[in-house]
Amino acid sequence: MLSVEKLNKIYHSGGLLRRGQANHAVKDVSFHIAEGETVAIVGESGSGKSSVARLVMRLLPANSGQIHWRDQEVSQLSEHHLRPLRSHIQMVFQDPFASLNPRMRIWQSVGEGLRVHRPELSRTQRRDEVAEILALCGMDAAILDRYPHQFSGGQRQRIGIARALIVRPKVLVLDEPVSALDVSVQAQILNLLQRLQSEFNLSYLFISHDLSVVRHVADRVLVMFNGNVVEQGSVEGVFSDPKDAYTQKLLAARPVAHPSERR
Amino acid sequence: MLEIRDLSLALPARTDHSDADIIAVSNLSLRLQRGRVMGLVGESGCGKTLTAQAILRLGEHQGIRRTGGDILLDQQSIFAMDDVTLRKMRGGRVSMIFQEPMTALNPVFSIGSQMLEVIHLHLNLDAEAARQHAIRLLQDVGLDDAGHLLQQYPDSLSGGMRQRVLIAMAMSANADFIIADEPTTALDVSVQKRIIALLRNLQRQRGLGMLLVTHDFGLVAEMCDDVAVMYAGEIVETGSVEDVFDHPAHPYTRALMGCRPEINPPGTPLPVIEGNVPAPGLWAAGCRFAPRCKHADQACAGKVALHQWSRHQHQARCVHVEAAESC
Numbered sequence: 001m002l003s004v005e006k007l008n009k010i011y012h013s014g015g016l017l018r019r020g021q022a023n024h025a026v027k028d029v030s031f032h033i034a035e036g037e038t039v040a041i042v043g044e045s046g047s048g049k050s051s052v053a054r055l056v057m058r059l060l061p062a063n064s065g066q067i068h069w070r071d072q073e074v075s076q077l078s079e080h081h082l083r084p085l086r087s088h089i090q091m092v093f094q095d096p097f098a099s100l101n102p103r104m105r106i107w108q109s110v111g112e113g114l115r116v117h118r119p120e121l122s123r124t125q126r127r128d129e130v131a132e133i134l135a136l137c138g139m140d141a142a143i144l145d146r147y148p149h150q151f152s153g154g155q156r157q158r159i160g161i162a163r164a165l166i167v168r169p170k171v172l173v174l175d176e177p178v179s180a181l182d183v184s185v186q187a188q189i190l191n192l193l194q195r196l197q198s199e200f201n202l203s204y205l206f207i208s209h210d211l212s213v214v215r216h217v218a219d220r221v222l223v224m225f226n227g228n229v230v231e232q233g234s235v236e237g238v239f240s241d242p243k244d245a246y247t248q249k250l251l252a253a254r255p256v257a258h259p260s261e262r263r
Numbered sequence: 264m265l266e267i268r269d270l271s272l273a274l275p276a277r278t279d280h281s282d283a284d285i286i287a288v289s290n291l292s293l294r295l296q297r298g299r300v301m302g303l304v305g306e307s308g309c310g311k312t313l314t315a316q317a318i319l320r321l322g323e324h325q326g327i328r329r330t331g332g333d334i335l336l337d338q339q340s341i342f343a344m345d346d347v348t349l350r351k352m353r354g355g356r357v358s359m360i361f362q363e364p365m366t367a368l369n370p371v372f373s374i375g376s377q378m379l380e381v382i383h384l385h386l387n388l389d390a391e392a393a394r395q396h397a398i399r400l401l402q403d404v405g406l407d408d409a410g411h412l413l414q415q416y417p418d419s420l421s422g423g424m425r426q427r428v429l430i431a432m433a434m435s436a437n438a439d440f441i442i443a444d445e446p447t448t449a450l451d452v453s454v455q456k457r458i459i460a461l462l463r464n465l466q467r468q469r470g471l472g473m474l475l476v477t478h479d480f481g482l483v484a485e486m487c488d489d490v491a492v493m494y495a496g497e498i499v500e501t502g503s504v505e506d507v508f509d510h511p512a513h514p515y516t517r518a519l520m521g522c523r524p525e526i527n528p529p530g531t532p533l534p535v536i537e538g539n540v541p542a543p544g545l546w547a548a549g550c551r552f553a554p555r556c557k558h559a560d561q562a563c564a565g566k567v568a569l570h571q572w573s574r575h576q577h578q579a580r581c582v583h584v585e586a587a588e589s590c
C-alpha cells in the first residue's frame with residue numbers, strides 16, 4: 001500500500017561563514033507496508049529512523065528516492081496536489097502537545113484536520129466528529145472544551161492519536177509514541193493502538209528505540225544504524241536469529257527481565 | 264549505614280487554593296547498607312525522586328519541607344548538620360548521579376575545572392596531585408586519553424561520555440553512598456548496558472551502598488540486591504530482588520511488573536492498571552491503591568501498615584496479600 005524505494009537524505013551543517021559538512025542521514029532505505037500491517041523501525045539516536053518518518057510524511061524533502069502511495073508516486077508532488085493525499089497518512093509524535101496550540105480548546109485542536117479535509121462540515125458536525133473519535137480513544141466528551149495543559153501524559157497521547165485519526169487515515173506514522181510514558185500507561189496506549197488497528201485495518205510505521213515494545217507490536221522490523229538499514233525481516237526472525245552484527249549487539253544490550261538472567 | 268526513618272515531605276503550599284501542606288512522601292523508611300544496591304522503583308509522581316533528593320537535602324530551596332521523620336548517616340541526623348558539614352557530606356560521603364548528563368555539567372567550564380573543583384572541596388591535594396587524581400578517576404570509568412579530556416568542554420562529549428564523567432565526579436572523594444536517579448534513562452540501549460556494567464563494577468570494587476531510583480524493572484533486575492516499590496508517596500512493597508520478582512506480593516507490584524511488553528506474548532493485549540496514579544493531595548484514606556485494585560473491599564478502607572511477608576525481610580502494604588498472591 002505504501003512503499004518507499006532508495007530514499008536518501010543528506011543534511012548539511014555549517015553556516016554562513018563555515019564550510020558545511022554533509023551528513024548522510026538516510027542511505028538507500030527501501031521498504032513497504034501492507035494494509036493492516038505494522039512495520040517497525042528500530043535504532044539508536046542518530047540512526048536516521050526519525051528522518052525516515054519525516055521523509056515519508058513529506059515533512060522533509062528527500063534528496064533522492066521514491067515514495068509510492070498505492071500506485072501513485074508522491075515524493076515529487078507539489079504541496080497543492082499532495083494535500084488531498086495527506087489525509088491518508090497521519091503522524092503521531094512522542095509529545096503530541098509540543099505541536100498543539102496551548103490557547104486552543106481540545107476539540108478545536110483535534111478537529112483541525114477536518115477544516116482542511118472536510119470543509120463541508122459545520123462547526124457542530126466537526127465537534128460531534130471530534131467527540132466520536134475521542135470516545136474511540138478512551139476519552140470522555142467532557143474534555144472537549146478543556147485546554148492542553150490540563151492533561152496527563154497518557155491522556156495527551158490519546159488526544160494525539162485522536163487528532164491523527166480524525167481525518168480517517170489508512171496509515172499512521174508513530175514516532176516514539178510511548179517512549180515518554182510510564183510503564184502502566186504505555187500498556188494502555190499500546191492496547192489502544194492495537195484495538196484501533198484491528199477496528200479500522202490501519203497500517204502502522206512504528207518508530208522506536210525500545211526493542212521490547214517493537215517485538216510486541218510489529219509484524220516486520222527494520223534495524224537502522226548510521227542511516228543504513230542493516231537488517232530487515234519478520235519480528236520473530238530478526239529477534240530469534242539476528243544476522244547482522246549490530247542487530248546482535250543491540251539485542252544483547254536489552255535489560256534482563258529477571259535478576260536470575262544477569263550476565 | 265544510611266537510614267531514612269519515618270520521613271514525610273510536603274510540597275510548597277499553593278497559595279491560590281489553600282495554605283495546607285500537600286504531603287508528597289509519607290512515613291517512608293528505608294535502609295541503605297554499604298556494599299548493597301537498593302532499587303527505589305515507581306511511576307512518575309510517586310515521590311521516589313523527592314525521597315532521593317531529601318538524602319542530600321536538595322529540593323529545600325524549591326520549598327520542599329520535611330514534616331516528620333529523620334535521615335541518619337551513621338547515626339547522625341543530616342538535618343542537624345551545619346552548612347559546612349553538609350557541604351562536606353554532599354559528594355564527600357554521599358554522592359549523586361542525575362538522569363540528565365547534559366544539564367548536570369556546566370557548559371562554560373572545562374571538564375577539568377569542574378572535576379578539580381569537586382576534588383579540591385573534599386581532598387587536600389596540591390594542583391598536580393589533584394590533576395593526577397582526576398586522570399585516574401576518568402580512567403577508572405573507562406575514558407581513555409584522560410589528560411586531553413580534562414581540557415574539553417561538555418558539548419564536545421557524547422551522552423554516554425558525559426555520564427561517565429559525572430560518575431567519575433561522584434567517585435572523586437571516596438563517598439560511601441551513591442544516589443543514582445535514573446542514571447541510564449536518557450541514554451541509548453547499548454550505552455545503557457555499558458554504564459550499568461560500569462556502575463555495578465565500581466559499586467562492587469568500592470563496596471558502595473547505592474540507591475538506584477528508576478521506573479524500569481529491567482534496570483532493577485540488572486543491578487539491585489534489594490528493591491522498594493513506591494506508590495502515591497509510600498513504600499508498598501520491599502524485599503530482596505529475588506523475592507520481589509519471584510513472589511511479588513502487593514497487587515500494584517504485580518500489576519506493574521505484569522504490564523511490561525517483554526513478559527507478554529507478542530501481539531496480545533497487555534494487562535493494564537485502570538485509571539491514573541493519583542496526585543499528591545488526592546490519595547485515598549486507607550490503602551492508596553484500593554481505588555484501582557481488583558482485590559479491594561471494605562478491609563482496605565482503614566490505614567494499612569507494611570507487614571512482614573512469610574519470607575525473610577519481604578514486606579507488603581496490603582491486607583489481602585495471600586489472596587493477591589494466589590491469583
